Amino acid sequence: MEGIEKLYTVEDIAKMTGFTTRTIRNYLKDGSLEGTKIGGQWRFTMKNIEKLFNKGNVAKDLQQHQREQVLDFIDGVNTDMNGQMQICTIADYYCDTKKAAKEMSDKLMTIINNNSDVTKGGANYSYDYVDKESKARFILFGNPSFIIETLKLFKK
Numbered sequence: 001m002e003g004i005e006k007l008y009t010v011e012d013i014a015k016m017t018g019f020t021t022r023t024i025r026n027y028l029k030d031g032s033l034e035g036t037k038i039g040g041q042w043r044f045t046m047k048n049i050e051k052l053f054n055k056g057n058v059a060k061d062l063q064q065h066q067r068e069q070v071l072d073f074i075d076g077v078n079t080d081m082n083g084q085m086q087i088c089t090i091a092d093y094y095c096d097t098k099k100a101a102k103e104m105s106d107k108l109m110t111i112i113n114n115n116s117d118v119t120k121g122g123a124n125y126s127y128d129y130v131d132k133e134s135k136a137r138f139i140l141f142g143n144p145s146f147i148i149e150t151l152k153l154f155k156k
Contacts, residue, residue: 006106007043015112016049016105017062018069018126018141032058046102059128066126066139073141086122087147089140091154094133101129101136107153108138111146118145125150 013033014021027033028042033052035044052058073088095101105127112123123142130137140150 005045007038007045008049008109009044010042012109012113013044013049013052015124016109016126018065018124018139019062023061027052027058046106050098050102062126063128066128069126069141070139084120084122084143086141087144089147089151091138091140091151093127093136093138093154095136096134098129098131101127104136104138104153108140108150111149111153115149118143118149120145 008016010021010024010028013019013024017024024033028035032055033044034048035042037043053062070088070090073086093101093104095104105125108125111118112125120143123140123146125138125140125142127136127138129135138150140147142150
């Protein structure tokens with residue numbers, strides 16, 4: 001079963017980026033994001049997602065959105081947690097390649113998708129790989145359990 005490539009949904013990409021599902025669907029509509037319809041729902045490979053992230057306008061949108069998310073957190077704008085405690089953490093993960101950053105991103109997505117106890121109340125993250133510094137900057141939002149589990153991954 002190792003040869004089967006993971007497919008992501010519109011919702012998965014929204015969680016990865018912090019964008020709304022409507023924004024992801026707009027990228028689909030304008031051709032910035034390519035995917036395959038399976039059973040009436042869009043599915044995306046990691047290559048589709050990476051291609052989206054590498055487009056100039058989307059990369060700028062993502063960076064701007066990341067800044068806005070952090071500033072909203074600082075300003076107390078909190079729409080996702082329904083009154084629950086939320087933590088925002090910025091982690092620089094030094095790695096030699098974009099592939100290593102993607103692997104860490106996949107681990108985070110697995111935590112979000114497969115562990116409702118850890119992500120209860122909401123959790124999301126975004127990241128950007130900085131070639132010249134050989135690092136991925138992850139911006140993480142979630143309850144304390146999610147942040148603790150995430151930081152354990154970075155420690156390994």
